[in-house]
Amino acid sequence: MKKYIIYFISLSFLIGQNTEANSNFSIPSNVNIEMSGEVEVEFIDVEGPGGASNEDEFLRKIETRSPHTRIDKAVLDLKLLYSKSISYRFSLRFDDDNAYADKHYLTIKNSTTRLELGKNRPHVALKREIEGYPLIGTAYWKGREYHADIERDFNDIGLKLGTSIALKRPLGYDDAAEDKSFKMLVYDDGEKIDGQTVELGLRAKYSLGPLNLSSWYYYGKLIDDEDWKKRLHYDFDWYAEVEPDDVLNKDANIDHYWYGGRASILVSNVLFRAEYIKSLDGFLPRDGFYTEIRTKVPSLLNNNLLFLARYGELNIDRGGNTFYPMLKDAHTWDKSLSTIALVYDITNYSKLKLEYYMINEETGDTRESADSQDREYQPNVKDNQLLIQLELNF
Secondary structure (H helix, E strand, C coil), X not given: XXXXXXXXXXXXXXXXXXXXXXXXXXXXXXXXXXXXEEEXXXXXXXXXXXXXHHCCCCXXXXXXXXXXXXXXXXXXXXXXXXXXXXXXXXXXXXXXXXXXXXXXXXXXXXXXXXXXXXXXXXXXXXXCCCCCCCHHHHHHHCCCEEEEEEEEEEHHHCEEEEEEEEECCCXXXXXXXXXXXXEEEEECCCCCCCCCCEEEEEEEEEEECCEXXXXXXXXXXXXXXXXXXXXXXXXXXXXXXXXXXXCCHHHCCCEEEEEEXXXXXXXXXXXXXXXXXXXXXXXXXXXXXXXXXXXXXXXXHHCEEEEEEEEEEEEECCCCCCCCCECCEHXXXXXXXXXXXXXXXXXXXXXXXXXXXXXXEECCXXXXXXXXXXXXXXXXXXXXXXXXXXXXXX
């Protein structure tokens, strides 16, 4: 970790000594390099008082209710410009535990076609304006993948068509918001895995004035052992009801797909957006949605103030009768998330974010179980969260 920090500081110093304000510079091979970066420092407070004297009798507990601060991430981005049509982006990310290459990909493009090769999010992912993701964003398109992606822009009719082939991202776990006590099932970052499979994707986007419509479909097979056995069979007790735990590899259901759509419209500086995604992994169905509204208004010193309100859900086996939530396994819970956010532009390169997350979970607990175990009834978790973040860019 130390050697990465030293490298980060040294490179930033050298570039600062030899470049202009736009952080562009050239190396002896005449390749131009653009440098940028981002640091996020944040304050987090989870609902309720912390400390041993306030310890509750719930079975599932919040790890840290007391207010705390942290550096969420520090990112150094380098973009190598080989020509007007060929570039390579490399993103080095630092957090409290380690440093690693985050996104890195080659882009080849002309006026109508773009080809991308490398590690990045699926191209249906949205660029965030606030810190918090929608639940379905975390579950489906937050994770990075290794892919070859091509997109064609039909400018005259407002249509974009794209397709991709990627190494399927493994099933993993992530946090619904800032607190890390209860994990949810997600498509995780791609990594080196034995039994790797391939995922194919198709997508379309249509724009007509202020209206934007998108749809996509991704399909493939579950990763051998890592997905269908280690995640589905080992982590979901009810999975044995639809497929025996001792099933042979050749007989296991390894079907995998996810599809969805998104619509947005901009009316008088107010953006309305909605998105829906449905997936199937083996026999495990999931689906979710969110709707949001956001607008920018003038504020102090004529700087922009962004306001966003969002409500979303992520459900497992909605309307089904196979996979029920279990209190002991947070990844089986149905969730909803309401988000209120304000983002103030201090300068062009610094922002102050104030966000509040209201999370509701269906844990599957019953009064009969709570009484028999002599504990408090816990149909949901008190884990609303406040985030105050300073984002610095350069």
